[in-house]
Amino acid sequence: MAGLDQALSDYRADYTAYYERCKRDTSPKIRDANPIIYLIPGVGMLSFAKDKATARIAGEFYVNAINVMRGANGVDEYVGLPEQEAFDIEYWLLEEAKLQRMPKPKSLAGRIALVTGGAGGIGQAVARQLLQEGACVMLTDIDAEALAGARDNLVKVAGKDNVATVQANITSEEEVGGILSAAALRFGGVDLLVSNAGIASAAPLDETSLEVWKRNQDILVTGYFLVSRNAFRIMKQQKLGGSIVFVGSKNGLVASAGASAYCTAKAAEIHLARCIALEGAEHGIRVNVVNPDAVIRGSRIWDGKWKEERAASNKIDTDDVEEFYRKRSMLKKSVFPEDIAEAVYFFVSEKSGKSTGNVLNVDAGNAAAFTR
Structure with a gap:
């Protein structure tokens, strides 16, 4: 697709800038800066992750989030979390500890x-x-x-x-x-x-x-x-x-x-x-x-x-x-x-x-x- 490489590069740059703005002294290292959800006009939604289950769940979460936004806008106006609060949830130390205990990927993971x-x-x-x-x-x-x-x-x-x-x-x-x-x-x-x-x-x-x-x-x-x-x-x-x-x-x-x-x-x-x-x-x-x-x-x-x-x-x-x-x-x-x-x-x-x-x-x- 024309422009996809540039769009991905821009996304990674934006995510890195978000991390640098919000990180704390105790924050874990930056995670994968690539997007998981892709919206392609005329095609639909694609989700990419380390395995099929994670990709499926990410897609389900995204659809549910859209439904919440639609419902909120039907009543009043949807307002997302402040950027810093969203970052603190994403890079919560206890969540990082759980991720570090995950088993190593199997030899054909992602294949x-x-x-x-x-x-x-x-x-x-x-x-x-x-x-x-x-x-x-x-x-x-x-x-x-x-x-x-x-x-x-x-x-x-x-x-x-x-x-x-x-x-x-x-x-x-x-x-x-x-x-x-x-x-x-x-x-x-x-x-x-x-x-x-x-x-x-x-x-x-x-x-x-x-x-x-x-x-x-x-x-x-x-x-x-x-x-x-x-x-x-x-x-x-x-x-x-x-x-x-x-x-x-x-x-x-x-x-x-x-x-x-x-x-x-x-x-x-x-x-x-x-x-x-x-x-x-x-x-x-x-x-x-x-x-x-x-x-x-x-x-x-x-x-x-x-x-x-x-x-x-x-x-x-x-x-x-x-x-x-x-x-x-x-x-x-x-x-x-x-x-x-x-x-x-x-x-x-x-x-x-x-x-x-x-x-x-x-x-x-x-x-x-x-x-x-």
Whole structure:
């Protein structure tokens, strides 16, 4: 918006002058001089604060204050507090003591995350991890009913302020635009993208239909492209950097017989992430990949036909699939959604602040998938 930078600079100067006029010898140091409430003609009111709850409460207080002023003017004339009295309330020493006892911000406080495939086991585990670290999370999924259930589960973890959902199909350019708009309207933008939406299919090459091939490409390649492209545009506009994580698959590194459509699409995901990492570096946008393998518990993919197909391919019963993959791993351990969430958190947090274009396998050990 034209003139916004100057208006903000003027506001900060006015606030600093107010502090200097009213401060006492015992007054706490000046607090953040940026405005919290913004009134934009033709748009409405926006509120900015350290977290969603504080921003919401500030907005509610402002609206209530306007209603008090309107009521007072309806009877006589509203008169505000004298400047010095208002300052003494704002910088009350007991209030300052309370603020000093507040816990330190969590590692992702103030960060806005978008998680695709948010209704599945991995999506929910990732969202829970990010919420526990202080982020606001926008979940999206094509399954409206499952998405509503995921939201109910996550609200119990972090409250209504920090969780939002939007049902959408990531293969639709228009709907992807709607996802990013919803995140901007609800939380103010997007800092972290976890691209996790997925499907799986298995069939011998000569039995793989063009429809199945295109469906894998549409969701696992085109969908990831559309979401990351739109998120990338917003991150560039924000000029705050950002982090993108693709939830890929061991199959993106290792070919599997009877799953050419899926393996090819997952390989394309990994290469797309590397391409975005190259372009994102100059903007402080990091892009990395987490490759799970055989995350069966809580997975909607494994609850469907994929489990039967992989059981048939490995000549085992469907009830033995999880144990089969556990024994196949080098560490002889099962991989759970929470394990993937930990890896995703590593990449979106400053713990990996100097990492981009990398791939982290979370597969309990698979020698054929060693990166090289």
